[in-house]
Amino acid sequence: MPTEYLQQIAESNSWGAIGPELGLGILALLLLGLEILLPKVAHSVIPRIAVIGQLAILASLLWGGMSDATVGEAFGGMIRFDETGQIFRIFFLITSVFVSYLGMVSLDRKTLPQIEYFHILLVVTAALMLLAQANHFVMLFVALETATVGFYILVSYFRDTVVSLEAGLKYLIMGALSSAILLFGIVLLYGAGSNPALMGSSTDPMNFGNLSRFLSANPADTLGLLGMLLVLSGIAFKIGAFPFQIWVPDVYQGAPIPTTALLAIGSKAAGFAMLMRLVDVFSPLGDWIYPLLSALAALTILFGNLAALTQRNLKRLMGLSGVSHAGFLMLGVIASRTVEWASTAVMFYLFAYLLASIAVFAVLAHIEGTSDSELSLDDLGDLAKRNGFLGLALAVGIGSLAGIPPLAGFIGKLLIFVAAFQAEHYGLLGVAVVGVVISIYYYFGVIKAAFFEAWRFSEDEEQGEEPIPGARLGFFGKLAIVAVVAGTIIIGFYQGPLSSLLAGG
Amino acid sequence: MIGLEHYIIVSCLLFSIGFFGVLLRKNTLVIYMCLELMLNASNLALVAFSRYNGGMGGNVFVFFIITVAAAEVAVGLAIIVALFRKRQTVEVEELNTLKN
Numbered sequence: 001m002p003t004e005y006l007q008q009i010a011e012s013n014s015w016g017a018i019g020p021e022l023g024l025g026i027l028a029l030l031l032l033g034l035e036i037l038l039p040k041v042a043h044s045v046i047p048r049i050a051v052i053g054q055l056a057i058l059a060s061l062l063w064g065g066m067s068d069a070t071v072g073e074a075f076g077g078m079i080r081f082d083e084t085g086q087i088f089r090i091f092f093l094i095t096s097v098f099v100s101y102l103g104m105v106s107l108d109r110k111t112l113p114q115i116e117y118f119h120i121l122l123v124v125t126a127a128l129m130l131l132a133q134a135n136h137f138v139m140l141f142v143a144l145e146t147a148t149v150g151f152y153i154l155v156s157y158f159r160d161t162v163v164s165l166e167a168g169l170k171y172l173i174m175g176a177l178s179s180a181i182l183l184f185g186i187v188l189l190y191g192a193g194s195n196p197a198l199m200g201s202s203t204d205p206m207n208f209g210n211l212s213r214f215l216s217a218n219p220a221d222t223l224g225l226l227g228m229l230l231v232l233s234g235i236a237f238k239i240g241a242f243p244f245q246i247w248v249p250d251v252y253q254g255a256p257i258p259t260t261a262l263l264a265i266g267s268k269a270a271g272f273a274m275l276m277r278l279v280d281v282f283s284p285l286g287d288w289i290y291p292l293l294s295a296l297a298a299l300t301i302l303f304g305n306l307a308a309l310t311q312r313n314l315k316r317l318m319g320l321s322g323v324s325h326a327g328f329l330m331l332g333v334i335a336s337r338t339v340e341w342a343s344t345a346v347m348f349y350l351f352a353y354l355l356a357s358i359a360v361f362a363v364l365a366h367i368e369g370t371s372d373s374e375l376s377l378d379d380l381g382d383l384a385k386r387n388g389f390l391g392l393a394l395a396v397g398i399g400s401l402a403g404i405p406p407l408a409g410f411i412g413k414l415l416i417f418v419a420a421f422q423a424e425h426y427g428l429l430g431v432a433v434v435g436v437v438i439s440i441y442y443y444f445g446v447i448k449a450a451f452f453e454a455w456r457f458s459e460d461e462e463q464g465e466e467p468i469p470g471a472r473l474g475f476f477g478k479l480a481i482v483a484v485v486a487g488t489i490i491i492g493f494y495q496g497p498l499s500s501l502l503a504g505g
Numbered sequence: 506m507i508g509l510e511h512y513i514i515v516s517c518l519l520f521s522i523g524f525f526g527v528l529l530r531k532n533t534l535v536i537y538m539c540l541e542l543m544l545n546a547s548n549l550a551l552v553a554f555s556r557y558n559g560g561m562g563g564n565v566f567v568f569f570i571i572t573v574a575a576a577e578v579a580v581g582l583a584i585i586v587a588l589f590r591k592r593q594t595v596e597v598e599e600l601n602t603l604k605n
Contacts (some may be wrong), residue, residue: 138566145573152580156587165588166600172581173536177527180543183570184520187550190566191513194558203560250603373603 009076017074017081020057020089021126027053028122035115043115047104050118051097054125058093061086073135077207080135087347088132088273091354095266096125098358101480102258105365106372110158117157121262124150128266132273137186137206140274144182144238147270148175154259155251163373167254174237174247182234188227192218208281216284228282232289235278239271239326240319242299249307252319253373260315261361264322265354272329272350276343279333286337293334294428301327301435308442314364314375317442318357321401324435325353331432332416335423342419349412352400352491356409359397359484363390366473383450389478394450396485400492402443403436408491512553519546533585533595537578544574 015022027050034046073080100118107114127146134140152175156168186206192198193205193214200217202210215224237244252260282289304324311317329346336342367379367390384391400409413436420429473481519542526539548567555563589595 138562138569141566142569142573145577149573149576149580152577152584156584159587162588162591162602165584165591166602168584169533169588169600170603172584173527173533173540176540176577176581177524177543180520180523180540180547183544183547184550187547187554187563190563191550191554191558194554194560194563196558201558204562206562206566254603 012074012076014074018079018130020061020093021129023057023060024054024122024126024129027057028119028126031115031119031122046115047100047118050122051100051104054093054097054100054122058090058097061090061093075139077204077209078136078139079130079133080208081133084273084276084343084347085133088269089129091269091347091350092125092128092132092266095262095269095354095358096121098354098362098480098484099258099262099266101476102261102358102361102365105362105477106257110160112158112160117154117258120150120153121258124154124262124266128270131270134274134277135208137190137208137211141179141183141186144270144274145179147267148179151175151259151263151267154262155255157259158256158372161371161373163254163371164256167251170247170254171251174251178234178237178244181230181237185227185230185232185234188223188230190227192221192223192227208277212281212284215282219284225285225288228285228289229292231278232275232282232292235271235274236296239268239275239329240323241296241326241330242303242323245300245303245323248319248323249311249316252322253313253315255315257315257361257365257372260318261357264318264361265357268322268326268329269350269354271326272333272346275330275333276336276346279336283337290334290337293330294425297327297330297334298428298431299327300324300330301432305435305438305442309438311442312376312378314377314379314446315373317446318360321439321442322357324439325349325401327435328413328416328432331420331425331428334428335416335419335425338423339419342416342423345412345415345419348415348495352408352412352488355484355487355491356397356400356407359393359481359488360401362477362481362484363394363397366390366477377446377449380446380449389473389481391450393481393485395447396488398443398446400488402440406489406492408488411492411495509553509557513550516546516550516553519543519549531597533597533600536597537581537585541574541578544570 031046031050034049035043038046071081099121103117103121107117124147127143127150131140131143131147134143152168152172155171156165158164189211190206193201193211194203195201198218198221200214202214205211205214218224233244240248252263255263279289301324304320304327308317308320308324311320329349332342332346332349336346364375367375383394396407400407403410403413417429417432420432523539523543523546526542527536530536530539548570551563551567555561585595592600594600
């Protein structure tokens with residue numbers, strides 16, 4: 001009997017369907033192997049191999065598409081392949097390609113070992129891709145922890161600086177705390193769902209389908225409600241929603257710039273991938289979840305924007321503005337209860353956020369002179385005059401984050417607001433609009449610092465020539481920045497291909 | 506007679522001790538022990554649920570949690586040691602380079 005059962009499960013293992021994740025794992029090991037085999041002078045080629053490998057996997061994902069064989073549950077119900085998961089896979093791979101580029105720029109300035117950074121980055125990306133497709137709490141937890149432990153290392157990667165290590169420690173404590181809370185929630189849900197005395201219980205209630213059936217049979221189960229609450233708190237930590245956002249500014253400031261970008265984009269998107277799946281699973285408890293999420297979203301938008309108002313440190317500013325973006329995204333998730341296309345709007349917003357954030361972080365990575373964690377508005381002084389290309393990239397990135405038409409960020413916000421309007425969340429919509437108005441103030445502070453002559457004391461002018469920012473911007477650096485800037489502008493004008501892809505093309 | 510609820514009460518107690526330990530204690534190593542305590546509280550509850558409700562899913566999950574916790578400790582202690590070498594302290598109050 002047991003062997004038949006195991007055979008049955010083994011037959012559902014479709015290894016080909018997780019080819020991209022396997023490919024990333026192999027590529028990650030290959031990088032370490034190359035580091036041993038290649039002579040030291042040739043080591044600079046390894047990060048390029050990483051980028052080329054990722055682009056190849058991305059191409060196979062994009063052009064391979066999905067066949068009918070790769071839709072549905074696999075691996076004994078551990079993984080479910082669907083359109084949403086597929087889009088998140090593409091999202092995480094694109095993020096990882098750009099973060100690799102940022103890593104090449106930032107690590108070049110350090111004497112630290114470099115290859116391990118790309119190795120861990122690839123493993124984290126593979127874990128995030130699996131996380132977005134998890135259909136079982138064991139899969140979800142293991143994938144999440146693989147990514148989180150990788151993040152601990154990436155945050156504290158600049159181990160020669162105290163700030164990076166301190167940010168790593170803070171992220172470690174907060175991340176482990178949130179994982180423990182999430183885990184306890186899973187345990188309570190397991191305990192509730194496996195209780196044979198209750199209707200709809202099953203021997204495997206950690207499977208999302210079984211859990212959803214159990215919850216719809218017992219929507220008022222105390223243990224289930226408590227578990228749901230703890231699981232949502234754990235996820236709120238990951239996306240940096242109020243009141244679990246305390247770690248965001250410190251960790252964003254101390255982490256190396258490529259890691260900050262990965263945290264801002266990848267970690268947040270992973271949180272929303274989980275949230276969107278679990279909101280579905282928990283939908284029988286909708287009367288509890290949605291009011292809770294609405295309150296959190298309103299507070300998140302207001303807190304993020306108000307806290308960012310007085311920030312002068314650029315990485316903290318990006319972190320706190322990221323908190324408010326998480327609030328807007330939550331608004332989309334809330335609207336998806338009644339308006340079906342709202343989840344498409346959330347993913348569109350994520351893509352717009354990806355392109356704009358990469359543009360901003362790429363500019364930050366190229367500004368030299370001060371230490372990574374101390375970059376402030378003053379360091380942007382006259383950026384536009386000193387290097388027009390970077391100035392333009394910064395303006396497009398910040399403009400898109402602020403939601404200036406006709407950039408991609410504007411369309412993203414518009415879609416979410418229309419969805420919220422159709423779902424009749426007028427109060428939340430009002431808060432969101434106030435949030436946008438506040439955000440324009442501090443985003444324009446950044447643009448002002450970069451474009452308009454800073455007022456200086458006369459002594460300052462006697463300082464020698466400042467280093468030209470972006471002097472080491474090679475061909476590929478320009479290509480990467482042009483790609484994100486062009487993407488931001490083109491998606492702003494013409495959403496055809498992306499929205500048809502997101503709508504299930 | 507010891508029943509399921511006794512295990513769950515102990516598990517909840519352990520989880521609360523761990524949670525408040527993380528919030529209130531000042532020494533990084535003690536905080537780290539409290540985090541481990543929270544994970545082990547989950548392990549205890551999983552095994553108890555698995556035993557009393559039938560089904561092996563919970564027992565198997567425990568192995569995954571132990572593995573994950575080991576990986577987390579390895580990385581976490583490495584970070585704490587590296588930070589101690591730089592700052593000669595593991596008290597959270599003295600680790601305040603990052604702030605507004």
